[in-house]
Amino acid sequence: MSSVRGLHTDILVIGGGAAGMAAAAGAAAAGASVLLADERPVLGGVLPQCIHQGFGLGYYNQDLTGPEYCAREEARFLASGASYLPSARVTELRPDRTALLSSPEGLCECSFDQCVLATGCRERPLSSLGVAGTRPSGIYTAGEAQELLNLGHYDIGSRVVILGSGDIGQIMARRLVLTGRTVVAMAEIKGSLGGMKRNHEECIRAYHIPVIFHATVTAVHGYPALTAVTLHHLDTGADETVPCDTLITALGLIPETSLAEPLRSGDGYPAWLHLCGNADHIHEIVDSVTTEALRLGRSLVKSH
Numbered sequence: 001m002s003s004v005r006g007l008h009t010d011i012l013v014i015g016g017g018a019a020g021m022a023a024a025a026g027a028a029a030a031g032a033s034v035l036l037a038d039e040r041p042v043l044g045g046v047l048p049q050c051i052h053q054g055f056g057l058g059y060y061n062q063d064l065t066g067p068e069y070c071a072r073e074e075a076r077f078l079a080s081g082a083s084y085l086p087s088a089r090v091t092e093l094r095p096d097r098t099a100l101l102s103s104p105e106g107l108c109e110c111s112f113d114q115c116v117l118a119t120g121c122r123e124r125p126l127s128s129l130g131v132a133g134t135r136p137s138g139i140y141t142a143g144e145a146q147e148l149l150n151l152g153h154y155d156i157g158s159r160v161v162i163l164g165s166g167d168i169g170q171i172m173a174r175r176l177v178l179t180g181r182t183v184v185a186m187a188e189i190k191g192s193l194g195g196m197k198r199n200h201e202e203c204i205r206a207y208h209i210p211v212i213f214h215a216t217v218t219a220v221h222g223y224p225a226l227t228a229v230t231l232h233h234l235d236t237g238a239d240e241t242v243p244c245d246t247l248i249t250a251l252g253l254i255p256e257t258s259l260a261e262p263l264r265s266g267d268g269y270p271a272w273l274h275l276c277g278n279a280d281h282i283h284e285i286v287d288s289v290t291t292e293a294l295r296l297g298r299s300l301v302k303s304h
């Protein structure tokens, strides 16, 4: 006898960040049975760790923190009648419209009519660059550092080099200064900062973050803990050893679509599979994530 539980829902939503919550709420409010599964124990995806303001200016016309924005979206989701499975990771999506879910209750097979993939994005790691040296502790992506610092209250070091100048790196640079740490340098390979203009003003200039343009990290030093990085200046060709105990990378985001890839054919994804939020394309601000996902959720019921 199989020990795998079986479930059926009209619409399975994978991921409970801003995108998944809005898509699920839109579809459930329009009358579909909806099940949202998220691997984390709480809703919100990246929102709970984004304790800075800057969320909701477009959608709510208010300057909210990530957790405040999350609370509003969670309230709408919970009121919509959609079902919610926390700590449930979808490990497989199959062409016969079933998904395998793994949770503390065991394995579960869910059949569905339509599926919304709202699995967010991944951060490009240091290993995506050809960086020489040891693999010491003290190296994080910006999102990992944000989660460790803001949600876990871990000590992630005191002298920090940031490689790359994407939005999350800039927001983390400010957060590190505000928590008493020193940002020794932010190294950017291009000649200008990445990310949104408002972060250049509010995070970099306001907190006097030393940005070194046309520079990258080519080696890390120290073992078992990081002690320094080699900064290579592309304009002069010079190498500089920069002592630090933490290296944070902000090298860009990649949509997380690994569950969908085995289903892709020459015609793209199957008609029953719908991508939204950062899994579809990287959104700078959450407001457009919510608007697009709500619209998607409602449209699925009309076409159902």
Ligand SMILES: Cc1cc2nc3c(=O)[nH]c(=O)nc-3n(C[C@H](O)[C@H](O)[C@H](O)COP(=O)(O)OP(=O)(O)OC[C@H]3O[C@@H](n4cnc5c(N)ncnc54)[C@H](O)[C@@H]3O)c2cc1C
Residues within 6 Å of the ligand: 014, 015, 016, 017, 018, 019, 020, 037, 038, 039, 040, 044, 045, 046, 047, 050, 052, 053, 054, 055, 056, 088, 089, 090, 091, 118, 119, 120, 121, 143, 146, 167, 168, 171, 256, 259, 276, 277, 278, 279, 283, 284, 285, 286, 287, 289
């Ligand atoms: C550091 C940072 C700062 C930002 N600052 C701002 C800002 O100031 N203003 C603003 O408007 N926007 C900001 N944004 C952008 C905005 O927050 C995001 O674009 C938006 O929240 C992304 O929502 P999402 O639902 O697509 O992804 P996510 O929030 O990443 O949610 C995806 C969810 O899917 C889950 N998941 C993934 N795979 C599986 C699986 N196989 N099974 C089950 N669950 C799975 C993940 O655990 C996660 O909970 C920021 C983003 C970041 C990362």
